[in-house]
């Protein structure tokens with residue numbers, strides 16, 4: 001285990017088992033629909049990469065990067081597109097793939113945008129959901145795990161760009177924040 005981690009919340013095998021389960025549900029729901037899976041960079045990249053390999057039907061992949069104006073997404077709710085999609089979403093069945101939904105503001109913005117672009121359907125698949133912090137009415141359609149109101153890292157999730165490569169999800173030791 002990494003020396004900065006206080007506690008592992010979800011082990012590598014917990015995550016991989018859940019990814020298989022979500023992949024099986026998505027296979028059933030999207031067979032024949034050629035869905036467009038949209039990865040919200042950077043955090044969702046490991047989940048997206050594992051999830052698409054657990055989906056056994058034709059699909060396409062695209063990537064979007066967003067960032068908040070000013071202090072933080074959670075306070076302003078204003079989101080800027082840093083990298084837009086290469087694919088036209090009009091008429092497509094879209095699955096937005098996220099690592100975590102916290103306040104829900106990033107996703108609310110993205111869902112609005114995709115609906116305005118006339119996607120045939122827009123659903124959300126997230127590995128983690130932190131409902132305690134939600135400021136919007138947003139609920140994921142496919143969710144791996146609910147997590148408590150703690151800052152989590154690993155499997156794509158970072159603190160100051162670190163820990164994204166951990167194969168598990170954990171909570172940092174207090175001294176990491178003060179160092």
Ligand SMILES: O=P(O)(O)OC[C@H]1O[C@H](OP(=O)(O)OP(=O)(O)O)[C@H](O)[C@@H]1O
Nearest residue numbers: 041042043073100101102103104105106
């Ligand atoms: O529900 P919210 O409060 O909007 O928070 C969730 C968003 O925050 C994280 O991204 P972040 O902006 O940290 O970028 P990253 O994926 O590049 O780490 C995460 O990947 C979600 O996109």
Ligand code: HPA
Nearest residue numbers: 102150151152153157158
């Ligand atoms: O708990 C979290 N960890 C990392 N990034 C995040 N972005 C929103 N919530 C989190």
